[in-house]
Amino acid sequence: xxxxxxxxxxxxxxxxxxxxxxxxxxxxxxxxxxxxxxxxxxxxxxxxxxxxxxxxxxxxxxxxxxxxxxxxxxxxxxxxxxxxxxxxxxxxxxxxxxxxxxxxxxxxxxxxxxxxxxxxxxxxxxxxxxxxxxxxxxxxxxxxxxxxxxxxxxxxxxxxxxxxxxxxxxxxxxxxxxxxxxxxxxxxxxxxxxxxxxxxxxxxxxxxxxxxxxxxxxxxxxxxxxxxxxxxxxxxxxxxxxxxxxxxxxxxxxxxxxxxxxxxxxxxxxxxxxxxxxxxxxxxxxxxxxxxxxxxxxxxxxxxxxxxxxxxxxxxxxxxxxxxxxxxxxxxxxxxxxxxxxxxxxxxxxxxxxxxxxxxxxxxxxxxxxxxxxx
Numbered sequence: 001x002x003x004x005x006x007x008x009x010x011x012x013x014x015x016x017x018x019x020x021x022x023x024x025x026x027x028x029x030x031x032x033x034x035x036x037x038x039x040x041x042x043x044x045x046x047x048x049x050x051x052x053x054x055x056x057x058x059x060x061x062x063x064x065x066x067x068x069x070x071x072x073x074x075x076x077x078x079x080x081x082x083x084x085x086x087x088x089x090x091x092x093x094x095x096x097x098x099x100x101x102x103x104x105x106x107x108x109x110x111x112x113x114x115x116x117x118x119x120x121x122x123x124x125x126x127x128x129x130x131x132x133x134x135x136x137x138x139x140x141x142x143x144x145x146x147x148x149x150x151x152x153x154x155x156x157x158x159x160x161x162x163x164x165x166x167x168x169x170x171x172x173x174x175x176x177x178x179x180x181x182x183x184x185x186x187x188x189x190x191x192x193x194x195x196x197x198x199x200x201x202x203x204x205x206x207x208x209x210x211x212x213x214x215x216x217x218x219x220x221x222x223x224x225x226x227x228x229x230x231x232x233x234x235x236x237x238x239x240x241x242x243x244x245x246x247x248x249x250x251x252x253x254x255x256x257x258x259x260x261x262x263x264x265x266x267x268x269x270x271x272x273x274x275x276x277x278x279x280x281x282x283x284x285x286x287x288x289x290x291x292x293x294x295x296x297x298x299x300x301x302x303x304x305x306x307x308x309x310x311x312x313x314x315x316x317x318x319x320x321x322x323x324x325x326x327x328x329x330x331x332x333x334x335x336x337x338x339x340x341x342x343x344x345x346x347x348x349x350x351x352x353x354x355x356x357x358x359x360x361x362x363x364x365x366x367x368x369x370x371x372x373x374x375x
Contacts, residue, residue, distance in 0.1 A: 101375030294332030
Protein backbone atom coordinates (compact mmCIF):
# COMPACT_ATOMS: atom_id res chain seq x y z
CA UNK A 1 0.00 0.00 0.00
CA UNK A 2 1.40 3.39 -0.93
CA UNK A 3 2.27 5.48 2.10
CA UNK A 4 0.95 8.55 0.28
CA UNK A 5 -2.51 6.99 0.03
CA UNK A 6 -2.38 5.91 3.66
CA UNK A 7 -1.46 9.39 4.77
CA UNK A 8 -4.34 10.96 2.86
CA UNK A 9 -6.85 8.57 4.38
CA UNK A 10 -5.60 7.91 7.87
CA UNK A 11 -3.16 10.56 9.04
CA UNK A 12 -3.91 11.87 12.53
CA UNK A 13 -2.19 14.26 14.91
CA UNK A 14 -1.32 13.59 18.55
CA UNK A 15 -0.07 16.33 20.90
CA UNK A 16 2.92 15.31 23.07
CA UNK A 17 4.25 18.04 25.38
CA UNK A 18 2.75 20.72 23.07
CA UNK A 19 4.40 19.06 20.03
CA UNK A 20 2.01 17.67 17.42
CA UNK A 21 3.17 14.31 16.06
CA UNK A 22 1.39 12.83 13.02
CA UNK A 23 0.63 9.10 13.16
CA UNK A 24 -1.33 6.29 11.47
CA UNK A 25 -3.36 3.73 13.40
CA UNK A 26 -3.06 -0.05 12.90
CA UNK A 27 -0.05 0.26 10.60
CA UNK A 28 3.72 -0.20 10.92
CA UNK A 29 6.60 0.81 8.64
CA UNK A 30 8.60 -2.06 7.07
CA UNK A 31 11.89 -1.23 5.28
CA UNK A 32 12.70 -3.33 2.22
CA UNK A 33 16.12 -1.76 1.70
CA UNK A 34 18.86 -0.65 4.08
CA UNK A 35 17.74 1.46 7.03
CA UNK A 36 19.19 1.81 10.52
CA UNK A 37 16.82 1.08 13.42
CA UNK A 38 16.78 0.72 17.21
CA UNK A 39 14.36 -1.61 19.01
CA UNK A 40 13.27 -1.18 22.63
CA UNK A 41 11.15 -3.74 24.49
CA UNK A 42 8.94 -3.53 27.58
CA UNK A 43 8.08 0.12 26.95
CA UNK A 44 4.63 1.45 26.22
CA UNK A 45 4.05 3.67 23.23
CA UNK A 46 3.63 6.75 25.44
CA UNK A 47 6.93 6.01 27.19
CA UNK A 48 8.68 5.73 23.83
CA UNK A 49 7.16 8.98 22.61
CA UNK A 50 8.49 10.74 25.70
CA UNK A 51 12.05 9.62 25.01
CA UNK A 52 14.52 12.04 23.35
CA UNK A 53 13.98 11.41 19.65
CA UNK A 54 15.70 14.19 17.75
CA UNK A 55 17.80 11.68 15.77
CA UNK A 56 14.83 9.55 14.73
CA UNK A 57 12.32 10.05 11.93
CA UNK A 58 9.92 7.15 12.40
CA UNK A 59 8.57 5.17 15.35
CA UNK A 60 6.71 1.87 15.13
CA UNK A 61 4.67 1.20 18.27
CA UNK A 62 3.74 -2.47 18.41
CA UNK A 63 0.94 -3.83 20.63
CA UNK A 64 3.36 -6.06 22.61
CA UNK A 65 5.08 -3.02 24.18
CA UNK A 66 7.88 -2.95 21.61
CA UNK A 67 9.11 0.26 19.99
CA UNK A 68 11.17 0.47 16.81
CA UNK A 69 12.89 3.75 15.92
CA UNK A 70 14.26 4.56 12.43
CA UNK A 71 16.86 7.26 11.87
CA UNK A 72 16.61 7.28 8.06
CA UNK A 73 14.14 6.56 5.30
CA UNK A 74 14.93 3.52 3.14
CA UNK A 75 14.61 3.71 -0.63
CA UNK A 76 12.15 0.82 -0.72
CA UNK A 77 9.55 0.09 1.94
CA UNK A 78 5.99 -1.00 2.59
CA UNK A 79 3.37 -0.53 5.27
CA UNK A 80 1.94 -3.52 7.11
CA UNK A 81 -1.41 -3.70 8.87
CA UNK A 82 -1.22 -4.71 12.55
CA UNK A 83 -4.19 -4.18 14.85
CA UNK A 84 -3.46 -1.75 17.73
CA UNK A 85 -0.10 -0.72 16.28
CA UNK A 86 0.80 2.89 15.47
CA UNK A 87 3.22 4.49 13.04
CA UNK A 88 4.57 7.91 14.12
CA UNK A 89 6.46 10.47 12.04
CA UNK A 90 8.47 12.00 14.86
CA UNK A 91 9.82 15.03 13.01
CA UNK A 92 6.71 15.65 10.93
CA UNK A 93 8.73 14.59 7.87
CA UNK A 94 7.38 11.95 5.50
CA UNK A 95 9.28 9.58 3.18
CA UNK A 96 9.18 9.83 -0.57
CA UNK A 97 7.12 7.22 -2.39
CA UNK A 98 8.73 3.79 -2.15
CA UNK A 99 10.83 3.02 -5.21
CA UNK A 100 10.45 -0.25 -7.04
CA UNK A 101 13.32 -2.63 -6.26
CA UNK A 102 13.38 -4.59 -9.53
CA UNK A 103 11.85 -2.47 -12.32
CA UNK A 104 13.64 -4.38 -15.10
CA UNK A 105 11.55 -7.51 -15.65
CA UNK A 106 14.10 -9.03 -18.04
CA UNK A 107 16.85 -8.79 -15.45
CA UNK A 108 14.55 -10.17 -12.76
CA UNK A 109 13.56 -13.18 -14.89
CA UNK A 110 17.24 -13.83 -15.66
CA UNK A 111 17.95 -13.93 -11.92
CA UNK A 112 15.02 -16.26 -11.29
CA UNK A 113 15.92 -18.58 -14.18
CA UNK A 114 19.56 -18.82 -13.05
CA UNK A 115 18.68 -19.58 -9.41
CA UNK A 116 18.82 -23.16 -8.15
CA UNK A 117 15.32 -24.30 -7.12
CA UNK A 118 14.52 -26.23 -3.95
CA UNK A 119 11.64 -28.70 -4.01
CA UNK A 120 9.13 -30.11 -1.57
CA UNK A 121 7.20 -33.20 -2.64
CA UNK A 122 3.43 -33.27 -2.20
CA UNK A 123 0.76 -35.04 -4.25
CA UNK A 124 -1.48 -32.63 -6.17
CA UNK A 125 -0.62 -29.44 -4.27
CA UNK A 126 -3.14 -26.63 -4.48
CA UNK A 127 -2.98 -23.13 -3.03
CA UNK A 128 -0.13 -21.90 -0.82
CA UNK A 129 -0.08 -19.91 2.40
CA UNK A 130 2.48 -18.94 5.07
CA UNK A 131 1.36 -19.35 8.68
CA UNK A 132 2.25 -17.98 12.13
CA UNK A 133 5.10 -20.50 12.46
CA UNK A 134 6.67 -19.31 9.21
CA UNK A 135 5.77 -22.64 7.60
CA UNK A 136 4.84 -22.87 3.95
CA UNK A 137 1.51 -24.69 3.91
CA UNK A 138 -0.49 -26.35 1.15
CA UNK A 139 -3.30 -28.86 0.64
CA UNK A 140 -2.76 -32.24 -1.00
CA UNK A 141 -5.88 -32.80 -3.07
CA UNK A 142 -4.99 -36.47 -3.57
CA UNK A 143 -4.34 -37.33 0.10
CA UNK A 144 -6.85 -34.90 1.66
CA UNK A 145 -4.12 -33.60 3.94
CA UNK A 146 -2.50 -30.40 5.16
CA UNK A 147 1.19 -30.43 4.27
CA UNK A 148 3.66 -28.05 5.97
CA UNK A 149 7.24 -27.28 5.00
CA UNK A 150 10.11 -25.28 6.45
CA UNK A 151 9.92 -22.20 4.22
CA UNK A 152 13.72 -21.81 4.10
CA UNK A 153 14.96 -25.28 3.10
CA UNK A 154 11.65 -27.00 2.15
CA UNK A 155 12.12 -29.75 4.74
CA UNK A 156 8.81 -31.48 5.46
CA UNK A 157 7.40 -30.48 8.86
CA UNK A 158 4.31 -32.72 8.83
CA UNK A 159 1.63 -34.19 6.59
CA UNK A 160 -1.69 -34.48 8.44
CA UNK A 161 -4.64 -36.33 6.94
CA UNK A 162 -8.22 -35.19 7.42
CA UNK A 163 -11.55 -36.57 6.24
CA UNK A 164 -11.78 -34.11 3.38
CA UNK A 165 -13.76 -34.40 0.19
CA UNK A 166 -12.34 -32.55 -2.80
CA UNK A 167 -10.17 -30.14 -0.81
CA UNK A 168 -9.38 -27.23 -3.08
CA UNK A 169 -7.78 -24.36 -1.20
CA UNK A 170 -6.17 -23.28 2.06
CA UNK A 171 -5.68 -19.82 3.55
CA UNK A 172 -4.03 -18.89 6.86
CA UNK A 173 -5.57 -16.16 8.99
CA UNK A 174 -5.15 -15.36 12.69
CA UNK A 175 -3.90 -18.74 13.97
CA UNK A 176 -6.26 -20.79 11.81
CA UNK A 177 -6.29 -22.50 8.44
CA UNK A 178 -9.41 -22.07 6.32
CA UNK A 179 -9.75 -25.07 4.01
CA UNK A 180 -12.11 -24.76 1.06
CA UNK A 181 -14.16 -27.88 0.32
CA UNK A 182 -16.94 -28.60 -2.13
CA UNK A 183 -19.57 -28.03 0.54
CA UNK A 184 -18.02 -25.50 2.93
CA UNK A 185 -15.01 -24.03 4.71
CA UNK A 186 -13.29 -26.06 7.41
CA UNK A 187 -11.55 -23.99 10.14
CA UNK A 188 -8.49 -25.75 11.61
CA UNK A 189 -6.23 -24.48 14.40
CA UNK A 190 -2.75 -23.81 12.98
CA UNK A 191 -1.07 -24.68 16.30
CA UNK A 192 -2.62 -28.04 17.22
CA UNK A 193 -4.45 -28.93 13.97
CA UNK A 194 -7.81 -29.42 15.66
CA UNK A 195 -11.02 -28.61 13.79
CA UNK A 196 -12.96 -25.61 15.14
CA UNK A 197 -15.85 -25.13 12.72
CA UNK A 198 -17.32 -26.18 9.44
CA UNK A 199 -18.72 -23.05 7.78
CA UNK A 200 -21.56 -24.03 5.47
CA UNK A 201 -24.35 -22.39 3.49
CA UNK A 202 -26.87 -23.54 0.90
CA UNK A 203 -25.51 -20.69 -1.24
CA UNK A 204 -22.02 -22.21 -1.35
CA UNK A 205 -21.34 -24.56 -4.24
CA UNK A 206 -17.68 -25.40 -4.68
CA UNK A 207 -15.56 -23.23 -2.38
CA UNK A 208 -12.37 -21.94 -3.88
CA UNK A 209 -10.26 -19.06 -2.57
CA UNK A 210 -11.11 -17.21 0.64
CA UNK A 211 -10.23 -13.70 1.81
CA UNK A 212 -10.87 -11.52 4.87
CA UNK A 213 -12.13 -7.94 5.17
CA UNK A 214 -12.49 -5.51 8.09
CA UNK A 215 -9.93 -7.20 10.36
CA UNK A 216 -11.55 -10.59 9.92
CA UNK A 217 -15.16 -9.51 10.46
CA UNK A 218 -16.06 -10.54 6.90
CA UNK A 219 -15.07 -13.76 5.12
CA UNK A 220 -15.25 -13.69 1.32
CA UNK A 221 -15.49 -16.99 -0.61
CA UNK A 222 -15.35 -17.66 -4.35
CA UNK A 223 -18.17 -20.13 -5.10
CA UNK A 224 -17.04 -21.59 -8.40
CA UNK A 225 -19.99 -23.74 -9.51
CA UNK A 226 -22.80 -21.18 -9.19
CA UNK A 227 -20.65 -18.12 -10.15
CA UNK A 228 -21.01 -16.21 -6.88
CA UNK A 229 -18.81 -14.28 -4.50
CA UNK A 230 -20.22 -14.95 -1.03
CA UNK A 231 -19.79 -12.72 2.02
CA UNK A 232 -20.00 -14.20 5.52
CA UNK A 233 -20.17 -12.25 8.80
CA UNK A 234 -18.19 -13.31 11.88
CA UNK A 235 -20.53 -14.29 14.71
CA UNK A 236 -18.50 -12.29 17.29
CA UNK A 237 -15.08 -10.66 17.66
CA UNK A 238 -13.43 -13.76 19.13
CA UNK A 239 -15.08 -16.41 16.97
CA UNK A 240 -13.87 -18.32 13.93
CA UNK A 241 -17.46 -19.12 12.97
CA UNK A 242 -19.09 -17.15 10.17
CA UNK A 243 -22.71 -16.88 9.06
CA UNK A 244 -23.84 -16.19 5.50
CA UNK A 245 -24.53 -12.51 4.84
CA UNK A 246 -25.08 -11.97 1.14
CA UNK A 247 -23.87 -13.02 -2.30
CA UNK A 248 -23.01 -11.24 -5.53
CA UNK A 249 -23.42 -12.99 -8.86
CA UNK A 250 -20.37 -12.44 -11.08
CA UNK A 251 -20.55 -11.70 -14.80
CA UNK A 252 -18.05 -14.34 -15.86
CA UNK A 253 -17.48 -18.06 -15.56
CA UNK A 254 -16.02 -19.90 -12.53
CA UNK A 255 -14.69 -17.34 -10.01
CA UNK A 256 -11.62 -18.79 -8.37
CA UNK A 257 -8.69 -16.81 -6.91
CA UNK A 258 -9.02 -13.75 -4.65
CA UNK A 259 -6.39 -11.11 -3.92
CA UNK A 260 -6.92 -8.55 -1.14
CA UNK A 261 -5.78 -4.95 -1.64
CA UNK A 262 -7.77 -3.20 1.10
CA UNK A 263 -11.21 -3.40 2.68
CA UNK A 264 -12.85 -1.66 -0.28
CA UNK A 265 -10.88 -3.10 -3.21
CA UNK A 266 -9.82 -6.58 -4.28
CA UNK A 267 -9.27 -8.79 -7.35
CA UNK A 268 -10.87 -12.09 -8.42
CA UNK A 269 -9.80 -14.48 -11.17
CA UNK A 270 -11.95 -16.38 -13.66
CA UNK A 271 -10.68 -19.95 -13.86
CA UNK A 272 -12.48 -20.64 -17.14
CA UNK A 273 -11.69 -17.36 -18.91
CA UNK A 274 -8.10 -16.75 -17.71
CA UNK A 275 -9.04 -13.23 -16.71
CA UNK A 276 -8.84 -10.97 -13.65
CA UNK A 277 -11.60 -8.68 -12.40
CA UNK A 278 -11.37 -5.78 -9.96
CA UNK A 279 -13.97 -5.09 -7.28
CA UNK A 280 -14.61 -1.70 -5.67
CA UNK A 281 -17.04 -1.26 -2.77
CA UNK A 282 -20.11 0.83 -3.60
CA UNK A 283 -20.55 3.25 -0.71
CA UNK A 284 -23.68 2.80 1.37
CA UNK A 285 -24.53 -0.61 -0.12
CA UNK A 286 -23.35 -4.21 0.31
CA UNK A 287 -22.60 -4.34 -3.43
CA UNK A 288 -19.33 -4.20 -5.34
CA UNK A 289 -18.55 -2.65 -8.72
CA UNK A 290 -17.04 -5.30 -11.04
CA UNK A 291 -14.66 -4.45 -13.90
CA UNK A 292 -12.47 -6.52 -16.20
CA UNK A 293 -8.84 -5.73 -15.32
CA UNK A 294 -6.84 -8.09 -17.56
CA UNK A 295 -7.49 -10.84 -20.06
CA UNK A 296 -4.72 -13.43 -20.35
CA UNK A 297 -6.31 -15.44 -23.17
CA UNK A 298 -4.29 -13.73 -25.94
CA UNK A 299 -1.16 -14.99 -24.14
CA UNK A 300 -2.52 -18.37 -23.00
CA UNK A 301 -5.40 -20.78 -23.38
CA UNK A 302 -8.95 -20.17 -22.19
CA UNK A 303 -8.73 -22.05 -18.88
CA UNK A 304 -6.81 -22.48 -15.61
CA UNK A 305 -6.80 -18.86 -14.43
CA UNK A 306 -6.12 -19.95 -10.85
CA UNK A 307 -4.42 -17.24 -8.78
CA UNK A 308 -2.56 -13.94 -8.98
CA UNK A 309 0.32 -12.55 -6.95
CA UNK A 310 1.38 -8.90 -7.03
CA UNK A 311 5.04 -7.96 -6.55
CA UNK A 312 6.49 -4.79 -5.02
CA UNK A 313 6.64 -3.14 -8.45
CA UNK A 314 2.88 -3.63 -8.89
CA UNK A 315 3.26 -6.38 -11.51
CA UNK A 316 0.69 -9.18 -11.67
CA UNK A 317 1.94 -12.78 -11.83
CA UNK A 318 -0.95 -14.90 -13.10
CA UNK A 319 -0.77 -18.65 -12.38
CA UNK A 320 -2.26 -20.26 -15.48
CA UNK A 321 -1.68 -23.98 -15.02
CA UNK A 322 -0.06 -25.50 -18.11
CA UNK A 323 0.49 -21.99 -19.48
CA UNK A 324 2.90 -21.19 -16.61
CA UNK A 325 3.11 -17.70 -15.14
CA UNK A 326 2.14 -14.71 -17.26
CA UNK A 327 3.32 -11.32 -16.03
CA UNK A 328 1.32 -8.12 -16.53
CA UNK A 329 2.00 -4.52 -15.55
CA UNK A 330 -0.13 -2.49 -13.14
CA UNK A 331 -2.42 -1.49 -16.03
CA UNK A 332 -3.04 -5.10 -17.08
CA UNK A 333 -0.76 -5.09 -20.15
CA UNK A 334 1.26 -8.24 -20.88
CA UNK A 335 4.98 -8.05 -20.09
CA UNK A 336 6.56 -11.51 -20.17
CA UNK A 337 6.30 -15.16 -19.10
CA UNK A 338 8.01 -17.22 -16.41
CA UNK A 339 8.15 -20.72 -17.87
CA UNK A 340 8.75 -24.17 -16.36
CA UNK A 341 9.12 -27.37 -18.39
CA UNK A 342 6.29 -29.89 -17.84
CA UNK A 343 4.84 -27.83 -15.00
CA UNK A 344 1.32 -26.72 -14.19
CA UNK A 345 1.48 -23.73 -11.86
CA UNK A 346 -1.54 -23.43 -9.59
CA UNK A 347 -0.48 -20.79 -7.05
CA UNK A 348 2.40 -18.40 -6.42
CA UNK A 349 3.70 -16.52 -3.38
CA UNK A 350 6.24 -13.71 -3.81
CA UNK A 351 7.99 -12.75 -0.57
CA UNK A 352 10.58 -10.08 0.24
CA UNK A 353 13.57 -9.95 -2.12
CA UNK A 354 11.63 -12.05 -4.67
CA UNK A 355 11.95 -15.39 -2.93
CA UNK A 356 9.12 -17.24 -4.68
CA UNK A 357 7.05 -20.35 -3.94
CA UNK A 358 5.03 -22.12 -6.62
CA UNK A 359 2.73 -25.14 -6.46
CA UNK A 360 3.17 -27.46 -9.44
CA UNK A 361 0.25 -29.88 -9.77
CA UNK A 362 1.72 -31.80 -12.75
CA UNK A 363 4.94 -32.76 -10.98
CA UNK A 364 3.44 -32.97 -7.45
CA UNK A 365 5.87 -30.54 -5.89
CA UNK A 366 6.34 -27.12 -4.37
CA UNK A 367 9.11 -25.05 -5.95
CA UNK A 368 11.12 -22.54 -3.92
CA UNK A 369 13.28 -20.07 -5.90
CA UNK A 370 15.69 -17.63 -4.27
CA UNK A 371 17.24 -15.30 -6.89
CA UNK A 372 19.58 -13.77 -4.27
CA UNK A 373 18.24 -10.22 -4.63
CA UNK A 374 18.73 -7.61 -1.92
CA UNK A 375 16.34 -4.71 -2.36
